[in-house]
Amino acid sequence: MSFLLHFGVLQRWVISHRFLPLWVGLGLLLFLGGSIKSLASPAQLTVTERAYLSVHPQVSFCVNPDWLPFEGLNANQEHIGIVADLMTLLANKTGLNIVLYPTHTWEESIQASKDGRCLAISSLNATPEREKWLIFTEPLLEDPNVLITRDEHPFISDVSSLNNTSIALLNGSNMAEMFAQDFPNLKIVYTENEDEGTQLVSEGKVDLTVRSLIVAARTLKSAGWYNLKVSGQLPGYENHLRIGVIKSEETLRNILNRGIASISPQETQAILDRHLNLQVTQEVITDYSFAYLLGALLLAVIITSSYWMRRLNALNERLNHMAHTDALTQLTNRNGLNLKNEVERAQRYQHPLSIILFDIDHFKKVNDNYGHLVGDQVLVELSQLLKNNLRQVDIICRWGGEEFLVICFETNLEQTVHLAELLIDKVRHHYFKEVGEITISGGVAQVQSTDSAESLTKRADDCLYEAKRAGRDRVHFTPPTA
Numbered sequence: 001m002s003f004l005l006h007f008g009v010l011q012r013w014v015i016s017h018r019f020l021p022l023w024v025g026l027g028l029l030l031f032l033g034g035s036i037k038s039l040a041s042p043a044q045l046t047v048t049e050r051a052y053l054s055v056h057p058q059v060s061f062c063v064n065p066d067w068l069p070f071e072g073l074n075a076n077q078e079h080i081g082i083v084a085d086l087m088t089l090l091a092n093k094t095g096l097n098i099v100l101y102p103t104h105t106w107e108e109s110i111q112a113s114k115d116g117r118c119l120a121i122s123s124l125n126a127t128p129e130r131e132k133w134l135i136f137t138e139p140l141l142e143d144p145n146v147l148i149t150r151d152e153h154p155f156i157s158d159v160s161s162l163n164n165t166s167i168a169l170l171n172g173s174n175m176a177e178m179f180a181q182d183f184p185n186l187k188i189v190y191t192e193n194e195d196e197g198t199q200l201v202s203e204g205k206v207d208l209t210v211r212s213l214i215v216a217a218r219t220l221k222s223a224g225w226y227n228l229k230v231s232g233q234l235p236g237y238e239n240h241l242r243i244g245v246i247k248s249e250e251t252l253r254n255i256l257n258r259g260i261a262s263i264s265p266q267e268t269q270a271i272l273d274r275h276l277n278l279q280v281t282q283e284v285i286t287d288y289s290f291a292y293l294l295g296a297l298l299l300a301v302i303i304t305s306s307y308w309m310r311r312l313n314a315l316n317e318r319l320n321h322m323a324h325t326d327a328l329t330q331l332t333n334r335n336g337l338n339l340k341n342e343v344e345r346a347q348r349y350q351h352p353l354s355i356i357l358f359d360i361d362h363f364k365k366v367n368d369n370y371g372h373l374v375g376d377q378v379l380v381e382l383s384q385l386l387k388n389n390l391r392q393v394d395i396i397c398r399w400g401g402e403e404f405l406v407i408c409f410e411t412n413l414e415q416t417v418h419l420a421e422l423l424i425d426k427v428r429h430h431y432f433k434e435v436g437e438i439t440i441s442g443g444v445a446q447v448q449s450t451d452s453a454e455s456l457t458k459r460a461d462d463c464l465y466e467a468k469r470a471g472r473d474r475v476h477f478t479p480p481t482a
């Protein structure tokens with residue numbers, strides 16, 4: 001389980017994808033924080049702990065006066081920020097009466113706790129140096145450190161693989177010490193404060209810097225560093241913000257631990273919401289999985305629609321073929337023949353074009369004697385015979401029942417008549433499987449300059465009629481008009 005962040009009131013740039021790792025990181029932060037604080041509220045104290053409360057009506061705390069959004073002091077010297085709200089929550093859950101010991105600087109707070117002027121000091125990492133006088137609670141807040149770069153910098157998965165890269169780090173900080181030791185490949189530019197490092201990155205003077213995720217979430221927005229982004233996380237470099245308690249006050253540390261354990265993830269979330277202007281809700285998402293899910297859905301839609309498009313195209317092609325093809329003979333039918341176009345083209349370019357209209361002689365008798373099925377077979381066999389004896393460029397079409405139209409390109413009347421006689425002869429000498437011999441008659445016409453498709457076919461049909469009248473098994477034609 002992880003967290004998805006919603007940004008109801010954030011401005012548009014905050015929602016930009018370049019901040020996704022930031023939001024995911026914050027979600028992770030809360031998840032980690034939540035996992036250590038899942039006990040029921042309020043805190044259940046032991047007899048010793050309750051006794052401690054009664055003899056300590058007030059417990060003094062030192063804080064960092066200038067570390068917002070974690071904590072700080074306002075003009076009225078009141079403790080404010082994320083840690084301040086968490087401390088108030090702790091006080092409510094444990095019954096502790098926390099009193100602020102105000103200071104001007106963090107160093108002053110450290111010194112005050114060393115001197116015992118305050119019993120505890122809020123939100124700091126445990127270090128061997130600090131363990132000399134402090135004991136620490138469980139983390140009050142987990143805050144990863146992240147790498148900040150300019151927008152154009154690619155995502156950083158492994159800091160040790162970076163070459164010719166400069167990094168701005170706070171002089172004297174834990175982070176600067178650790179980076180100098182762990183990443184000798186980086187050129188460290190030391191700064192007086194963290195904002196200075198961020199500014200150097202924004203101005204292109206340094207390649208990257210390191211900021212706390214929570215600080216980055218707040219300052220990148222409020223300081224107007226719009227050309228910066230979170231480019232990578234630093235596993236193992238998290239801030240574990242704990243409360244440091246002076247060594248003599250172990251019972252106080254135990255009470256605080258009980259309070260920390262009783263803070264729910266939702267309570268931490270509400271506090272972060274207030275300070276970072278973010279809303280965190282539980283969703284099933286890890287890193288870019290939501291984007292992958294969207295991508296997968298989109299892909300599924302594309303695949304499905306392209307599959308249906310292909311099926312539709314195939315169906316349309318089939319319909320088109322059926323509409324233009326004679327089902328019995330598989331020749332082009334009348335619909336598939338654009339005789340009008342062919343006539344007009346021949347006229348425009350003055351190319352010879354002729355047609356032959358064939359009709360089977362006494363075909364009725366075939367049907368009558370052998371039945372329609374045999375008649376169909378004869379039609380199929382004749383189609384193949386005619387087609388096989390034509391040039392590839394010529395077109396043969398089933399014109400009607402037992403009629404066939406042949407378009408002969410680049411062929412004049414004389415040549416077409418010759419072709420018709422050849423075909424009639426082929427049929428005459430062909431032995432049809434079931435019926436033996438049959439004959440066909442033909443009428444030929446050549447396109448004239450004034451012809452239309454209708455006048456051309458009418459002339460061919462008239463000639464066919466004449467051929468029939470003249471005894472069948474022959475071709476007739478009309479000589480071209482002068």
Ligand SMILES: Nc1nc2c(ncn2[C@@H]2O[C@H](COP(=O)(O)OP(=O)(O)OP(=O)(O)O)[C@@H](O)[C@H]2O)c(=O)[nH]1
Nearest residue numbers: 359360361362363364365367372375376401402468
């Ligand atoms: N089996 C079959 N017969 C068809 C088909 N289309 C037309 N016919 C038949 O073709 C015959 C045409 O007969 P007619 O128009 O009298 O002509 P014919 O018998 O061929 O005589 P002529 O044309 O004068 O030589 C009819 O019997 C139609 O039923 C078809 O697709 N299949």
